Amino acid sequence: MPCEGIYTPCLLPIAEIVEETRDIKTFRIPRPEHFVYRPGQFAEIFVPGVGEAPFSISSSPTEGTFLEFSIKRIGSVTQALHRLNPGDTVGLRGPYGNGFPVEELLGKHLLFVGGGIGLAPLRSLINYVLSPEHRLSFGDVFILYGARTPQDLVFRWELERWRKREDLTLCLTVDEGNASWEGRVGLVPNVLREVFSFPCTGWVSIVCGPPIMIKFTIKALRELGFAPGDILTTLEMKMKCGLGKCGRCNIGPYYVCQDGPVFSYETLLEMPEEY
Amino acid sequence: MTLHDAARKLLEEHKVQGVLGYRKGSLPFRTRPYLFRDPCEIEELVFNPFCGLNLARYLLFLPQGIERVAIVAKGCDGRACVALVRENRLRRENLLILGVPCPGMVDTRKLAEWEGLKEHEVTLRGGEIVIRGVAYPLASFLDASCRRCRYRSPLVYDILVEGGEVPSLPQEDTLRELRSLPEEKRWEFFRKELSRCIRCYACRNACPMCYCKECFAESHKPSFLHPSPTLRDNFVFHIGRAMHLAGRCVECGACERACPLGIPIATLFLAVSDTVREHFAFEAGVDVAAPAPFVTYREDDPNAFIR
Amino acid sequence: MNSPWEPKIVAFLCHWCSYAGADLAGVSRIQYPPNIRVVRVPCSGSVDPLYILKALREGADGVLVSGCHPGDCHYLSGNYFARRKFLVLHKLLDLLGLRDRVHFSWVSASEGQRFADVVKAVTEVVRSLGPNPLREGESTCDTP
Amino acid sequence: MRLSGNGVVATREAFLEWLSRGRTFVTETVARRFRLPFPSVPTPKAVLLPQHEALYRFFWARRTWNVHPLPPEGTPILLLAAPCEVKAVTDVLDAVFLGNAPQDPYYATRRKNLILGALGCTFFEATCFCTRVGGHPLSREGADFFALPLSSGVYFEGEGVSGRPLASSEKEELEALVADLEKTAPPPFPEKTPEYLYEAFGCDIWEDIAWGCLNCGACTFLCPTCFCFDLALEGRLRGAMIRTWDSCMFPKFTLHASSHNPRSHPMQRVRQRILHKFSYHPLRKGVFGCVGCGRCVALCPVNWDIREAVERVVSCAL
Structure with a gap:
């Protein structure tokens, strides 16, 4: 049609x-x-x-x-x-929407931090980066993904596929483990502080998850030395038209549906906190 | 005691943390609600025939830190207070009703005929309104809800302000004319008026008794109507609201005054109040103790309309 | 496509009386007009006036609400409460000039014939009124 | 741009005769000030972005879902509006619906079919504040033609109406009018108002400013610039996607499905309305999102005055 x-x-x-x-x-x-x-x-x-x-x-x-x-x-x-x-x-x-600024990420090491369903938009970029035609254009890839319980982890077959690859580091964590869970147990921001022990020059972090996780992850990233411009996240807002016309996803001078949903933390800092 | 003295005294003696009253607006003949917290501000408190808003609406939206509040109450504001206390929205002891006898509220739209009219050119004198030196009967300038008002002074109050002159106006049955029309004409009237509504919800939001956290009009699950202002959606909104206000409407007419299009929407609520009064002998906001008409019944309630 | 207009009537029937009455009319092979669309409700007291308004909004040409006779309510007093609500709605719709769009009746489980008579009478009244006046200007949703 | 003085003077009859040639409407503001024999619409927005409009139909037929777009429609219309209302179309609505790719085809079609005339204002009403936000009662900017009633006829700039050149007495009348308006014009908001307001987002006076507002949609629905809309489905097995006005004053405007609401408090919604008009929109598009027509002030049920609110926030930021 x-x-x-x-x-x-x-x-x-x-x-x-x-x-x-x-x-x-x-x-x-x-x-x-x-x-x-x-x-x-x-x-x-x-x-x-x-x-x-x-x-x-x-x-x-x-x-x-x-x-x-x-x-x-x-x-x-x-x-x-x-x-x-x-x-x-x-x-x-x-x-x-704008999508991730892929051109700006070329040559960078990428740290993906996802929580719950927040892995969905990240997965798009991860698989883009991991595709044979693009893999060499990017540096190291580090994926930290957390969910509430092991049953809440999404894309399990995809995680398995990523785990088998040698050109990336995958770290899974859950807030609450169970008997068969062998991965880490702990909140994403805390686990991040433990596992990410490299100097952060050349790294860009891409964060997506529930608002509260984003907030504390950004705090942890700042402690690790990430500059606000090197932290990317995606915002959620009620939307209707998707075309920057219906007005409801307006935050400050931005329309999330057109200027977002991907924003750098630098931009977020100067935005009114209404998201 | 005058209104100003009473209000000032309450604030000075810390009997209340605020006085809910009217203040002069930014336009001629307009007043606006204001929460007086400082005794020095009380000079700006006004009460005149242009205070059509029902202040009880704000009792449920007080800023934090206001525990006990005084409210400048006309008869209908007083009824709304009683009704809200009855519905456990408010505690009577946190409310101080500062009753003012009400001369009736002038419909400012009727003053639009006089171009460039200034406030000082309009005065009230007994049952008359004097505009640029010419006297007219006050009743013809009042809102429908005021022309039929049964309780000009609050029935329940803590302080009743002296001095306010209450013209003794006859109680009119403002619905009689409409009721005497044939059925098609009545529908013609309501079809026209309901079609004009743009569903800005000013009537609902100005209503002291419409305090639902989620209005049926905006509910998605279940959804009763569409947000677009078509005749059928406006019909569900207004008739549905009238049914929700049955036995609760305090007949203040604030909805009609709030309507930016001047739709005589109070007609519906006044009609519903009439039914409740006539058949269930109940008036909202008159008696704190009387059971609400829809939580009780009589075996000999009217049955003739049922097949 | 151009079949003559037939009124559509939404009927809210109480489970314990009127619905059983409709059932009896059915098993007794009593003929009544096929214009009603039945919604079974636990009690006439559970019929919020908004249901009736919503039915009219969705294009019903008439609404019938039927419950147990006074005193016979399965829940003891549901229909007494219902009667108060319906009286107010009835009077309000009367003022609006839409009185005969919405009908109320008491039909017990044993009154199959009475149910058929009520439906017949209501259908006739609604038919004489013509299509629902709220449907004016409605073109986007009806014709594919 | 102010009036050039190069127009002509036509008789009132000739002017009305010319207007009567097409489907002519006037806005309510114009209808109130000048008794013209044409039907009125609330604002130009009501013509360009109707409150209720079906965008496409859907229906279940032949065991499958079908979607039929409803093509944009527009019949030529002539609309006589006040200069501020013309500005609302050219500065705000056009920028959103045409200047922001992709163009809205429904708006574009109606806009193409709209002849927009400005009828100059000869005085400021108590609610008027066009000069505070960069407008002028005699501005013809963006309008297809400009008209102004004079004592001897109608002053007309544009194509279509023939008349005679201005007499010297009429020139004097015009000059006197301009001078008079100059004297009574409300002064503009400070140049940096958008920045000041942006800074004042976290100010603690917002609660106080917003108090009293009923959070109804009267101001936004009757505003000539408020363009926010809702897309809401009507019908289940057959129906249509309906575009209808929405208001940032309503609590459900930003309510997420997850029940998170970034603007759940009435104060936040009032702040959004002021900031969107006086800060966010200007920062994005370079012009105020308010044209100072004063309809929101005049029609507000509680006389909540946006001018005072902006003044207070600006003074808080300073």
Whole structure:
């Protein structure tokens, strides 16, 4: 179906649904040809008869002809999405937002810090960086990922794949372990202080997770010596149009849907604290 | 004691931390709500026929640190206070009702005919309003809710201010004309008025009794109406609100005064209050102890309308 | 597509009386107009006036609320409370000029014939009123 | 840009006759000041961004979902507005809906079909403050034509109405009017107002400023520049995506699905409204997001006055 008008979604069938945790599912849908995106961008997903909501794209543009969205069941749209089956129709509009400044990251060492579903946008960039055509353009890769319990870790098959690679360091942590958990136990910011023991020159940190985790992770990163400009994070805000018109994602002189969702901590510092 | 003396004394003696009253607005014939906390400010306290807002609305939105507050209360503000106490929104002992007899509130829209009218060119004299030296009957300048007002002075008060002159105006049945119209004409009237609504929710937010944390109009789960102001959505909003206010509306007319489009929206609430008064012998905000009309029943309640 | 207009009537029926009454009408093969769309509710007292308004908003041409006879409520007094709410709504809709869009009735579980009669009468009244006046200007949602 | 004085004077009849040739509307402000025989709309916004508009339809048919975009529609309209309301279109609405890629096709189509005329103001009402935010009661900037009632006829700049050159008495009348307006014009807000306000975000006077505000949407809905909208679905098996006005004053405006609300307190929402108009928008686009028409002041149920609020915040920042 052709996509006409900037507000009209194009309808696509869901190709595959992966159950990540008890309340997170990953939806794979075919990528329309015109849909050219960068890691960190988001799209509006429309569920007919229910509504529309913005979601970050968790697949990498290097991965080919599909798009993936990892979605936690929270509101009415996500609840409806979770009830869908492969083959059901959803609408897609996008991509929107600025995405990660990939060009500025070239040659840098990258520290990814994710919490819970916050790994979704990071995964897009991680897989972009790890793809054979881009891997050599970046330095070391360090991934720290935490969740509440081992059952809440998302992309488990992906984590397994990353663990097997030798060109990155993967560190997993949970707030609360169980008998079979052999990884670390502890909050992400605390674990970060323990495991990241290198001088931070040449490193850029990309943080995404729940607001409270972001807040304390940034504090830890600052203690480790990261400059505000070398900390990137993605903001969440209520959005409707995704096009910088409907006005509700306005924070200070920025519209999160157009100027974000990726902001450096430097920008965040001068923004009114209303996110 | 005059209003100013009483208010000043309360603040000076620390009987209350604030006095909720009216202050002169930035435009002619407009007053605005103000929380007086300093006795020196009391000079600016005003009470005149342009204090149409129901101050009881602010009792639920007091700044932190205000435990006991005095409220300048007309009859309807007083009724709202009683109703709020009755619904356990407020503790009576934290509230000091400073009753003022109310002359009726002038509908400022009716003054728009006189171009460039200044405040000093309008005075009240008994049951008359004098505009640029010409006297008119006051009743024709009052809001519908004031023309039919039953309780001009608060029924429940701690201090009743002296001196306010209350013209003895006849109580009008402002709905009679509308009720006498044939059915199609009544719908024609409401269809036209309800279609004009832009759903800014000023009526709801100005209402002292509309304090729900989440209004049914904005609820998503379940969702009763769409945010766009179509006739059918406006119908659900206003009729739904009228039903929520049945037995609770204190007939102050603040909703109608708040409406930026001048829709006579109070008509609905006044009609509902009439039904409750007539059939359930109940008036909101009159008696703290009387049971609310919808938590009780009588076996001989009207039944004729049911098949 | 151009079949003549038929009123749609949403009926909120109490589980213990009127719904059973409708059931009895059905098993007794009593004919009544197929214009009603039944919503079963636990008690007429549980029918919030907002349900009725929402039904009208969604395009119902009429609404019928039916419960147990006074004194017969399964929950003892639900219908007495309901009657007070409905009286206020009835009077308000009367003022608006929409009185005959919304009907109330008491139908017991044994009154299959009475249920059919009520539905017949309500359908006739609503049919004589014509389509729901709230639907004016509604074009975006109805015709695909 | 002020009026050039190069216009012509037409008779009132000729002017009205020219206006009557098309579908002509006037804004409420114009309707109130000059009794013109045309239907009125609240503000130009109501024409360009209607409060209720379906963007696309969806329906379930033949065992599949279908989406049909509804094409933009626009019929030629002539709208006579006050200079401040013209400014609201050219400075604010155009910047958001046209100057910010991608363009909004619905707005663009209507804008293309709109002939926007400015009807100059001859006095300041108690609520007027266009000169405080960079406007002028006689500005014709951005308008397709400019008209001003004079004692002898209608002064007209633009194409369409023929008239005679100004007589010297009329020139004097114009000059006297300009001088008179100059004298009574409210002075502009300080040049650095957007920066001052931005600095004052954390000031503790906001609670006090916001107190009294009912948090209703009267000001934003009736404002000529407030453009925020909601996209809300109507219907389940068939229906439409409806665009409708929304207001930053409403608590659900920024409510996340996770129940987190960055602006849950009424004060934060009042602050957002002031700062968006007087700080964020100017910092982004270089012009105030307020044109000083004074409608919010006039129509506020509690006489909450945005001018005083801005003054107080500026003085707090200084």
